[in-house]
Amino acid sequence: MARVYAIACVVVLALMLAGLPRAADPERLAAPMDAVPKMLGVASCAAMACHHGNGPRGSKGSEYSTWVAVDPHAKAYHVLYNDASKRMHEGLAKAGEAPKGIANAWENPRCLACHAMGADADCRIQADGVGCERCHGPAEKWKDTHYLNNFNRATPGFRDLRDRMTVRVEVCMDCHVGKGGQEVDHDLIALGHPRLRFDYAGFYASYPKHWVDTDRQRFGPDVEAQSWVLGQLIGAKSALRLLEARAVDEREAWPEFAEYDCAACHHGLVNDSFRQKRDLKKAEKKEIVKPGEIPWGTWYYSLLPTLPGDGAQKELNKVLVDLKKDMQRRVPSRGDVRAKSAAAAALIERWLASVCGNKYDAQQVRALMAKVAGQEGLLETGWDGAGEVYLALAALHQALGDIDPTLPRQGPLYQALVGMRKELGQAYQEYGRPLYDSPVKYNPKAEALLKGLELFRK
Amino acid sequence: MSGLTWRWVCAFVCCVVFVLASLSAPTTRAGDKPAEKPALSGPLDATGKPLPRMYFGLIACATAGCHEKGQVANPPLLCRCDEMDRWKADDKHADAYQVLLGQRGQQMLKILGYPNAESAKACLGCHAVVLQSDKEKGTGFNLADGVSCVVCHGPYNGWIGEHSLAITRPAFRILDRKTKEQKYGMTDLWDPQKRAKLCASCHIGNVDEGKVVTHDMYAAGHPPLPGFEIASFSNQMPRHWQYLAEKTDPGVRKILGYDGKEDEQAKLVLVGAAVSLAESMRLYAKEADKALNATKEDDKVLDLAHFDCWACHHDLTSPSWRQARGYEGKPGRIPMKAWPTELIILGLQHLGNNPTQIQAFKDQLAKVQKAFTERQYGNPAVIKTEATNLANWADKLAAALNASTVGKPEAQKLLAAIPTLYKDKLLDFDSARQVGWAYDAILDSLSGYADKKEDPLLVKLRDDFGLKLPFGRMKPGQDGTIVTNLGPNLKRIYNYKPEPFRDLLRALDVAKKDK
Numbered sequence: 001m002a003r004v005y006a007i008a009c010v011v012v013l014a015l016m017l018a019g020l021p022r023a024a025d026p027e028r029l030a031a032p033m034d035a036v037p038k039m040l041g042v043a044s045c046a047a048m049a050c051h052h053g054n055g056p057r058g059s060k061g062s063e064y065s066t067w068v069a070v071d072p073h074a075k076a077y078h079v080l081y082n083d084a085s086k087r088m089h090e091g092l093a094k095a096g097e098a099p100k101g102i103a104n105a106w107e108n109p110r111c112l113a114c115h116a117m118g119a120d121a122d123c124r125i126q127a128d129g130v131g132c133e134r135c136h137g138p139a140e141k142w143k144d145t146h147y148l149n150n151f152n153r154a155t156p157g158f159r160d161l162r163d164r165m166t167v168r169v170e171v172c173m174d175c176h177v178g179k180g181g182q183e184v185d186h187d188l189i190a191l192g193h194p195r196l197r198f199d200y201a202g203f204y205a206s207y208p209k210h211w212v213d214t215d216r217q218r219f220g221p222d223v224e225a226q227s228w229v230l231g232q233l234i235g236a237k238s239a240l241r242l243l244e245a246r247a248v249d250e251r252e253a254w255p256e257f258a259e260y261d262c263a264a265c266h267h268g269l270v271n272d273s274f275r276q277k278r279d280l281k282k283a284e285k286k287e288i289v290k291p292g293e294i295p296w297g298t299w300y301y302s303l304l305p306t307l308p309g310d311g312a313q314k315e316l317n318k319v320l321v322d323l324k325k326d327m328q329r330r331v332p333s334r335g336d337v338r339a340k341s342a343a344a345a346a347l348i349e350r351w352l353a354s355v356c357g358n359k360y361d362a363q364q365v366r367a368l369m370a371k372v373a374g375q376e377g378l379l380e381t382g383w384d385g386a387g388e389v390y391l392a393l394a395a396l397h398q399a400l401g402d403i404d405p406t407l408p409r410q411g412p413l414y415q416a417l418v419g420m421r422k423e424l425g426q427a428y429q430e431y432g433r434p435l436y437d438s439p440v441k442y443n444p445k446a447e448a449l450l451k452g453l454e455l456f457r458k
Numbered sequence: 459m460s461g462l463t464w465r466w467v468c469a470f471v472c473c474v475v476f477v478l479a480s481l482s483a484p485t486t487r488a489g490d491k492p493a494e495k496p497a498l499s500g501p502l503d504a505t506g507k508p509l510p511r512m513y514f515g516l517i518a519c520a521t522a523g524c525h526e527k528g529q530v531a532n533p534p535l536l537c538r539c540d541e542m543d544r545w546k547a548d549d550k551h552a553d554a555y556q557v558l559l560g561q562r563g564q565q566m567l568k569i570l571g572y573p574n575a576e577s578a579k580a581c582l583g584c585h586a587v588v589l590q591s592d593k594e595k596g597t598g599f600n601l602a603d604g605v606s607c608v609v610c611h612g613p614y615n616g617w618i619g620e621h622s623l624a625i626t627r628p629a630f631r632i633l634d635r636k637t638k639e640q641k642y643g644m645t646d647l648w649d650p651q652k653r654a655k656l657c658a659s660c661h662i663g664n665v666d667e668g669k670v671v672t673h674d675m676y677a678a679g680h681p682p683l684p685g686f687e688i689a690s691f692s693n694q695m696p697r698h699w700q701y702l703a704e705k706t707d708p709g710v711r712k713i714l715g716y717d718g719k720e721d722e723q724a725k726l727v728l729v730g731a732a733v734s735l736a737e738s739m740r741l742y743a744k745e746a747d748k749a750l751n752a753t754k755e756d757d758k759v760l761d762l763a764h765f766d767c768w769a770c771h772h773d774l775t776s777p778s779w780r781q782a783r784g785y786e787g788k789p790g791r792i793p794m795k796a797w798p799t800e801l802i803i804l805g806l807q808h809l810g811n812n813p814t815q816i817q818a819f820k821d822q823l824a825k826v827q828k829a830f831t832e833r834q835y836g837n838p839a840v841i842k843t844e845a846t847n848l849a850n851w852a853d854k855l856a857a858a859l860n861a862s863t864v865g866k867p868e869a870q871k872l873l874a875a876i877p878t879l880y881k882d883k884l885l886d887f888d889s890a891r892q893v894g895w896a897y898d899a900i901l902d903s904l905s906g907y908a909d910k911k912e913d914p915l916l917v918k919l920r921d922d923f924g925l926k927l928p929f930g931r932m933k934p935g936q937d938g939t940i941v942t943n944l945g946p947n948l949k950r951i952y953n954y955k956p957e958p959f960r961d962l963l964r965a966l967d968v969a970k971k972d973k
Contacts, residue, residue, distance in 0.1 A: 190790030265770035268952040271945035292677030436776035
């Protein structure tokens with residue numbers, strides 16, 4: 001019996017050896033080690049004993065339960081089955097912009113890039129939507145160890161979203177701002193996709209958290225301020241990298257209209273146009289007027305001048321002013337735009353290094369608030385500018401309350417924010433879908449906005 | 459003053475005016491250099507040289523007592539003598555220059571950086587006259603006359619003298635249209651193709667004549683150029699002439715070559731549509747050519763003014779009828795204006811409904827549309843080639859339609875065909891109005907220009923889709939009529955949705971079958 005067993009073992013071993021790559025083939029041996037770790041799908045996280053405890057929302061052990069119940073990311077794939085997605089996919093296909101042989105949005109790699117586990121992910125896990133590993137990193141190498149006390153948080157594939165705030169901010173950008181080859185362009189928007197307009201701090205604040213929030217202990221009470229500063233910088237950097245990718249020579253849609261303020265062109269024409277009055281005023285003051293020019297970069301770059309830090313701002317501002325000039329020409333030079341957006345992104349990297357880990361006390365937060373509130377001119381640039389100002393003040397106000405718990409939670413500043421929010425929301429009232437519609441009733445001179453800013457300036 | 463004396467006075471004044479005109483007019487002598495470079499096409503003299511242009515002021519037509527008399531009891535052949543009265547009373551062309559001095563005009567000049575109206579050649583091409591040289595200044599020439607009589611009727615000394623001078627007048631009047639035009643330079647506005655082409659030079663644009671509205675001008679405050687339907691625009695000038703059908707004198711009909719059977723409005727609609735297409739395409743092709751030869755980077759694409767204004771200029775709403783309808787070509791690119799391409803199929807149906815021809819049109823149109831959207835701001839090289847091809851094709855179509863028989867039976871067929879052709883289409887505002895105007899104009903002449911107010915469908919068509927153009931002259935101290943009416947007209951476009959128009963055409967289709 002033992003002999004039979006031994007022979008069987010030898011045979012099995014021989015078979016196993018035969019199946020192994022030979023030592024003479026080092027590339028084949030090395031390949032699996034260097035390859036990107038695999039994604040396993042949410043099913044491998046959702047065991048009851050692990051993350052599907054079905055406990056209270058956000059409690060330890062119920063991360064998956066919370067995500068699947070309330071997180072919009074869990075539905076990202078399923079929306080590809082709705083009528084709007086069908087229309088978008090068919091529009092792309094009609095224009096020859098969908099790969100051949102792909103009949104549906106839920107199979108279109110362009111959609112899957114953000115609405116599921118990635119354009120090239122295993123089709124068996126796509127239905128998970130934006131599942132655990134899309135943010136936490138592919139789990140092949142860390143699934144079996146990540147719950148251990150001595151878990152190495154630098155394990156390949158693992159993204160340290162808990163301890164490293166820049167990693168956390170960066171992880172959203174590829175989809176919510178976009179990157180080369182993975183973006184929402186004007187073609188897609190015309191077919192019905194909402195325009196992307198990402199503000200990290202604002203989005204994060206309203207994100208249904210599936211974890212026990214320990215940020216204040218971990219990063220300090222000023223975490224909202226840190227998060228706003230990093231969100232601004234990393235958002236701008238990602239937008240610049242995207243612009244750099246968009247400016248490649250082979251791209252036919254250039255300039256890419258998604259780069260501009262939608263309302264610059266998309267406004268119903270009226271007889272008494274404020275744009276014409278503005279241009280007339282400029283002309284009367286002998287300033288240069290470019291009638292019909294399309295404003296660029298109204299969302300991501302407007303508040304950069306208010307951010308703390310040192311060194312890079314002045315240089316960056318110069319590059320951005322230049323880039324704006326380029327982008328507002330009818331046909332921007334692709335080479336210039338590539339060079340300038342790359343230079344600006346690199347400057348932001350430098351800036352990031354100088355503010356990363358910065359802490360803000362109450363006085364500094366107040367100073368930031370006053371600086372942001374001093375950007376009154378942004379109200380005139382349209383809803384985008386006002387929206388960014390509001391989101392900044394909301395984040396900073398939260399930070400101030402966290403730093404100094406003695407401050408009244410619903411004091412005059414809070415009331416001012418409520419008023420601004422209402423005003424900005426009302427701008428959409430006519431149609432009521434801010435993701436899709438024009439803020440037709442936006443009024444840059446609204447009392448709630450002007451008075452709100454005045455209060456924050458004090 | 460008795461009638462007789464009055465006539466003699468008139469004749470005398472006419473003579474004086476003509477003599478004055480002749481004195482200031484350089485006559486062509488053998489050996490003279492051709493007057494400047496003939497940038498503008500026009501009639502030629504016996505030796506094949508272009509006749510020298512000569513712009514007379516209103517004074518030559520009005521003050522002489524010929525065309526500004528009010529109603530007269532026994533008007534002479536071909537003329538009612540009150541043309542100037544009608545023109546001065548209500549015609550916006552008379553304000554063409556004055557509007558440049560209004561608030562909006564001044565705003566535009568400042569934003570665009572022109573020191574004043576009289577030096578703004580880009581404006582004067584359509585709002586007055588750009589003289590090629592001082593030699594073209596005729597008696598009483600005045601920029602302030604705007605788009606004056608001779609701008610349309612022909613800025614040539616020949617016919618103005620012949621038709622006003624008492625001695626030459628009788629012989630001139632009975633000449634046929636062709637002779638008057640080719641020999642004397644009096645534009646043959648009775649010819650639908652010629653009339654439409656002339657009007658289109660401003661109402662659509664003409665690069666060679668320097669008449670191009672740019673996006674800069676729009677952004678500075680120029681009202682958007684509407685779609686151009688020649689029959690309706692002629693009617694709503696308002697017209698200072700009679701319809702052919704109203705001219706009952708057989709002698710007049712003979713001179714004008716009118717057989718009494720032709721449906722003038724229906725033919726104008728068909729020919730006008732083909733000319734609108736041809737002139738739009740020619741404008742795009744020539745602008746594309748300019749872009750190809752441009753040295754400045756920003757000028758290397760087609761100006762935004764040549765795209766569909768309303769494709770971008772609408773507030774974003776959801777649900778959106780544009781998204782529901784879908785797009786020709788790539789989504790999210792700026793498409794070509796659609797209105798100049800409407801009513802062409804109607805013309806082709808009239809010419810025998812040849813499926814090969816219809817397909818050829820659709821194929822060629824698709825090529826141009828693709829060139830507009832294949833990249834941002836279009837591909838000028840392809841637009842130049844393909845739009846030129848389509849323009850040449852449309853020229854031939856216009857000529858064929860002009861030569862075809864459009865009598866009452868044909869007009870009735872056309873009227874019936876319009877709702878059928880469009881009852882399942884979702885048209886943009888300008889296209890819908892083009893179709894509406896065509897329907898209204900043909901019906902107008904078929905019903906003997908009777909008042910059709912009582913038909914609720916037609917009232918809806920006219921009121922809801924803006925078939926009525928702003929009417930009348932500008933008031934002192936105000937902007938031009940178009941600008942003062944711009945608010946509500948833009949609001950109508952803003953609120954436009956294609957389904958109600960389609961439903962109206964369906965209703966007209968049903969109503970037609972009931973009849």
